[in-house]
Amino acid sequence: MMPAGVRESARGGAPRAKMTPVRLAGGLLCAFGMVAAMSGGAAAHAAGFIARTLHQPVPGGVAVLSLGASERKPSARYDAAPVMVVKDSNDEWVAIVGIDLKAARGRHELRVEGPEGSRRLVFEVGHKEYASQHIKLKNQAHVTPDPEQLKRYEREYAEQMEAYARFRPGGPSNVLLDPPVKGRTSSPFGLRRFFNGEERNPHSGLDFAVPRGTPVQAPADGVVTIVGDYFFNGRTVFVDHGQGFITMYCHLDAVSVDVGREVKRGEVLGRVGATGRATGPHLHWNVSLNGNRVDPAIFLKGR
């Protein structure tokens, strides 16, 4: 249950995500047995830009599911949580579903409420293998916290889960995101991590190896929902971009926004640092959809 936030060990070298070719098969099929064939991960009939760009239905990925071109915006739920619905470039509504890193491979279900009533959309979650990484930490408390620290962590964890679960109607300003810092990425999302030999939660975000003081910019418009100073994540900012699309910035040296502030795309949120469980300055960045952390790199396509 450890959260995010560690830089790759210097001795481990650059970790490489081992990617198994993903079978984007599946087909979309609704409760009435109607099957829309899929090819290349998007609906065969002229999928829109968002579907073509973001659809990666694997654990830690995103499923973009067409909901039709009704006049009124449909709503959708996945695992009981409300899901982001936006209009794609082909004028169809699409649900953009965040898939948990621990999701089982196979059939998953979206519940859709639209003008024609309620229906189920079944979609297929494929397989993806993520690489492993071994990290040495000098601070043993950051490997195995003592009971007092654990209590603090649990409180902080609950606060963050609550922020991830929020669903604000409206937004986002953009679904493809700007990188929050300029610089190279280091630890990818999904890495299985062993701290001093003990396996902990996989890497829930994407790291950028950039110097202390590098400005961190909002990748889309949003509202600041958390400014925290956490045991593992250090100084942390959460931004709610709307419809359950939420980003988190960790290990900051300094924060320049307050809770409740409406930020614009490009606005500076703070500066890169090494606070919390970090072996050196870097930005740890999480992207969350419908309460599930997903691979931020998906949203940086073409950047």
Ligand SMILES: [Zn+2]
């Ligand atoms: Zn990280």
